Amino acid sequence: MKNIAVIGAGTMGNGIAHTFAQSGFKVQLIDISEVSLKKGMETISKNLDRMVAKEKINETDKNKTLANISTFTTIAEGVKLADLVVEAATENIDLKLNIFKQLEAACPSHTILATNTSSISITQIAAVTQRPEMVIGMHFMNPVPIMKLVEIIRGYNTSNEVTHTIMELSKTLGKVPVEVNDYPGFVANRILMPMLNESIEALYNGVAGVEEIDTVMKLGMAHPMGPLQLADFIGLDVCLSILNVMYDGFKNPKYAPCPLLVNMVQAGKLGIKSGEGFYDYSENRKAEKVSKQFLK
Template sequence: MKNIAVIGAGTMGNGIAHTFAQFGYKTNLIDISEESLEKGMKTISGNLDRMVSKEKISEEDKTNTLNNITTFTQISEGVKNVDLVVEAATENVDLKLKIFKQLDEICASETVLASNTSSISITKIASVVSNPERVIGMHFMNPVPVMKLVEIIRGYNTSDEVTSNIMELSKKLKKDPVEVNDYPGFVANRILMPMINESIETLYNRVAGVQEIDTVMKLGMAHPMGPLQLADFIGLDVCLSILEVMYSGFKNPKYAPCPLLVNMVQAGKLGVKSGEGFYDYSESRKAEKVSGQFTS
């Protein structure tokens, strides 16, 4: 695989494109919004600048990485003659099904179709593709250029050959791929999201405040970031979406989203992306000031 297309120029999409391009792959970054593409490329350039300043890469490496990326606003143009498409659109099942239907119509039959979904069934996504054996999950972690893990999710029909090829490709990106089977939340979010949800329940029940909960988990459990701060960085809307997928898939009340999480999303308090979540990011993108909700 030498030619890659990434659909979606948001946080995950631009991070995935950055990573492929940095390792020498010709990468097409696709988004229907020209503004999103410009923002995504600005993010990639900024991240590369930081890597140069830390002497992790050279200026030449930065230039080569940017030169490996071409942007497109039309999927039909962006996926021409590529070996792999990685869909990194919003975590919405209807949107993903629509994209994969379109990919099935315009991509060559041998093109591997991957989704960066963090919870939606790969088998369900593959059900709209004429040859579902080529559909697989590549769940990168954020920030993509830094985090080593890639969950490789096999759908019910994903072939051994496709799985093996994607595992090897991930290793060429200096990632550590882990193969998992297709159940709601896979492994990472099946474990992580109930922990985050329980942390929100703990706040909702006034057991402790935001900083106190995060401090307990950081100092007591050696977590690099507290669960409420992590939820802010993931996006509270994304956390809610994943929990809803797991609750629907397992029919188990332990996955039911906390009412506080639901209310915060409805109020537009989505975390870092909106400027406020459990912490206030209005002055900077660092969690410096606790918001007023149920703080001790």
């Protein structure tokens, strides 16, 4: 594989593009928004600058990585030469199905189609294409350039050859691929999201405050980041979407999103991306507890 198309220039998309480009692949970063593409490239450049400052790479490495990335605003143009497409758009089933229909029409016949979805069925996504055996999940962790794990999710029809190819490809990126089967939430989020949701329930029920809950989990369970801070980092809207997918898939009350989470998302308090979630990130202020109005 030489050409990797990445769809979506947001947090996950630009991280995936960065990772492939740094490993020597030619990357076509695709987003319908020029603003998002510009912001994504700026993020990649800043992250590379940090790596230079830490002496993990040199200036030449940085420039080679950036030179490996080209940007496009249409799928048709961006995937013409793609050996692999990694879709990293918003965690919305209708959006992803629409993208994969476009990929089926625009990609060369040999192109493997991967999705970075964190919870949505690979089998369902593959069903809108004429190549379900070539559709697979590549669930990278955030921040992509740093985190080692990649969940490799086989759909019902994903071939052994495609699975092997993507497992080996992930290793060339310096990642540790783990093969899992196609169930809602896969492994990572099937375990993580109920824990985050239960932490939000504890806050909602008045068991303890934001900082107290996070401190218990950091000091008592050796977690590097408290669950409420982690939810802010992931994005509360993303957490809500994943929980809804699992609740719809399993019909089990334990996956039902906490009302506090639902209210915060509806109020636009999404975590770091919006400047406020369980903590306040605006104007470089120190973390503060979420406003009491969302606890009602």
